[in-house]
Amino acid sequence: MPKAIVFEVNGTLVDTNVLRARAWQEALARHGFQVRLPRVMAHLARLGDGFLSALLSEDDFLRHADELTSFHRALFHEEYRARARPFLGVTELLQRLRDEGWRVALASTAEPDELEHYIDLLGVGDLIDARTTDADVDGARLNEEIPAEALRLLGLDGTDEALMIAALPYDLEGASRLGLRGMGLVCGGYSEEDLRGAGAIDVFGTPQDLLTRYAESPLASEP
Incomplete structure (x- = not known):
């Protein structure tokens, strides 16, 4: 074979990777959640795109996860992707x-x-x-x-x-x-x-x- x-x-x-993490950090901030970049990177390392449950309370995750995920995708596409090299x-x-x-x-x-x-x-x-x-x-x-x-x-x-x-x-x-x-x-x-x-x-x-x-x-x- x-x-x-x-x-x-x-x-x-x-x-x-850092661009994607910064887009997550910005998306979270725009929804009222302040998370330092090293923490975003740390959870991205282990949990991938499902990492929001580790950054938010259970209630906030249930209320905002879908919206945050969609917002992050759009934000990365429109403002961050062109910076990738x-x-x-x-x-x-x-x-x-x-x-x-x-x-x-x-x-x-x-x-x-x-x-x-x-x-x-x-x-x-x-x-x-x-x-x-x-x-x-x-x-x-x-x-x-x-x-x-x-x-x-x-x-x-x-x-x-x-x-x-x-x-x-x-x-x-x-x-x-x-x-x-x-x-x-x-x-x-x-x-x-x-x-x-x-x-x-x-x-x-x-x-x-x-x-x-x-x-x-x-x-x-x-x-």
Whole structure:
């Protein structure tokens, strides 16, 4: 079976994690909830987009969660998304993987149109074999179900022939529960300790760092 690698996009290929957290902070503030950015980042690391229940009281969550989520999506799309920039080395890394026989999938919690925006921004449309977002799955554990769907789209029955690369502990935890080995990148705003604690088998700085150190990474040791 072919080798496959699954990338999260936010914070991994495109510098969006802090932007997304700032949009959450602004959305919360506009609804009367003052939350410091480090606290937003801390909960985003573990709970993904379902993190509002950890920031709000039960009553406030029940009253405002849907409205806040919709407001955040619109705010990020209109005011923050255009600020996102690719990390260095993404195109070259994906080309190296394709040259060495890897199949590449993107598995992201981004909105479908947002993911397409990032693919265009990166200029990697011809280097991707599959792409999927939360719009393609129906469940509560998106950090497991989205990469699982990516593997299905790649034609893989299991996880033995695949690796995941992500920058959020949340996504690495999901990969681990799925039985998918994960590698972490600290460019998403979380430490090596955070990423290893979430199950990363190895940690690098940026896509460029991974490309530079390719020969010493798990990518080079795969059959």
